[in-house]
Amino acid sequence: MKGSFKDEAFVLKKRALLNRNILIDLFTREHGHITVIAYNAQKLTSRRGPHLETGNYIKIEAVKKGERFFLSETNLMSGFSQIKEHKGKTDHLYLFLYFLEHILPEGVKEDEVFNLFKSYLVSLAKEQDLKPVTRNYLNLILQKLGYLQNSLSDVELNDFIEDLIGEKLPRF
Numbered sequence: 001m002k003g004s005f006k007d008e009a010f011v012l013k014k015r016a017l018l019n020r021n022i023l024i025d026l027f028t029r030e031h032g033h034i035t036v037i038a039y040n041a042q043k044l045t046s047r048r049g050p051h052l053e054t055g056n057y058i059k060i061e062a063v064k065k066g067e068r069f070f071l072s073e074t075n076l077m078s079g080f081s082q083i084k085e086h087k088g089k090t091d092h093l094y095l096f097l098y099f100l101e102h103i104l105p106e107g108v109k110e111d112e113v114f115n116l117f118k119s120y121l122v123s124l125a126k127e128q129d130l131k132p133v134t135r136n137y138l139n140l141i142l143q144k145l146g147y148l149q150n151s152l153s154d155v156e157l158n159d160f161i162e163d164l165i166g167e168k169l170p171r172f
Helices: 087-103 111-126 130-144 154-165
Strands: 003-016 022-028 032-038 057-065 068-078
Touching: 003 087, 022 111, 087 111, 087 130, 087 154, 111 130, 130 154
Parallel strands: 032 068
Antiparallel strands: 003 022, 003 057, 022 032, 057 068
């Protein structure tokens, strides 16, 4: 893949770099999990800055130069404010983003996982009982990626994911 491309993406994680640049992990529909550099995105006058909040659903235009991706344009599709206004839902959202960032391989298209994550966000916005929703979608994604054959309970699932990524998760 060379040159410019357009895609839709979820912002998984962002890290500040020098000179007001940002390194961003995205989960895109067509390119899977990729890391992009957004030049000057931390400037107060940047139009892209507000779009690049963790958890946002955005349309992107990016350029691949060598092995690196550079973000040129963004349009906000959804900031999921109905989730981010609720502390419990925000905790579940960030747990799921952390999970995806650690479990998805770089540069591998995962169409079914992308669609499942979109469905999860819709369910998370509507539901009040968050644990079963999160458990169900974590199980489904692990099954789609070939890590599980059968669904696990909350504790089993948490332990399984911790073993898989090699890091501690907050209990959900």
